[in-house]
Amino acid sequence: MTRLFAIIAVVLAAAVLAGTWFLSRTHSADDRFAQCRAGAIAGDAQIGGPFELVNAQGETVTDADVITEPSILYFGYTFCPDVCPLDTARNADAVDLLAARGYSVTPIFISVDPARDTPKVVGDFAANLHEKMIGLTGSPEQVAAASKAYKTYYRAQPATDDYYLVDHSTFSYLVLPGHGFVEFFRRDTTAEQIADIAACFIDNA
Numbered sequence: 001m002t003r004l005f006a007i008i009a010v011v012l013a014a015a016v017l018a019g020t021w022f023l024s025r026t027h028s029a030d031d032r033f034a035q036c037r038a039g040a041i042a043g044d045a046q047i048g049g050p051f052e053l054v055n056a057q058g059e060t061v062t063d064a065d066v067i068t069e070p071s072i073l074y075f076g077y078t079f080c081p082d083v084c085p086l087d088t089a090r091n092a093d094a095v096d097l098l099a100a101r102g103y104s105v106t107p108i109f110i111s112v113d114p115a116r117d118t119p120k121v122v123g124d125f126a127a128n129l130h131e132k133m134i135g136l137t138g139s140p141e142q143v144a145a146a147s148k149a150y151k152t153y154y155r156a157q158p159a160t161d162d163y164y165l166v167d168h169s170t171f172s173y174l175v176l177p178g179h180g181f182v183e184f185f186r187r188d189t190t191a192e193q194i195a196d197i198a199a200c201f202i203d204n205a
Helices: 002-023 083-100 119-129 140-149 191-204
Strands: 052-054 060-062 071-076 106-111 134-136 154-156 166-168 172-176 180-185
Touching: 052 140, 071 083, 083 106, 083 119, 083 191, 106 119, 106 140, 119 134, 172 191, 180 191
Parallel strands: 071 106, 106 134
Antiparallel strands: 052 060, 071 172, 154 166, 172 180
16 A cells, blocks of 8 residues: 555656646747647756766767667666556557658667666666667666656665665656657557657657
């Protein structure tokens, strides 16, 4: 029951924060992506930005190194028992749907559990979900900076031996080179809907 209340609290907090971030944006008449946006709550210039993390090979990389084409970013952790595997699998499905339409998109998984998610662990997790998925981790400071840039939330629960859960927000972010963050997707957005929306943004970039 405690876990249920914690999950509900995270979801409600994320929803309130999302409304605060996104509703503050006023669309201009020259917004090239206006027709693609889900509504007035999408696309905030304050979301996203530079980050420095560690890839599966143990190399330090920046956002410019990994976001070389349209990308779908997700913040989660490999020990997540339910939410993360479902969300990242959906993102992988969206990437395949886009590929079938002629669009090349990279799925990116950023761990918010650097203590357990080593470069190898996060790399194996990403590779098992999609051949193009990039898995990233880093020091606690690097992960915190990346999370702050994308306005995500995460907090590790008290540990029992090596087992613990991490509460975290569950948005996926569409990022385009040269434009940065352009749209976010909630958990209830389907792979087909993500593919449709992402294609619109790519066509208008």
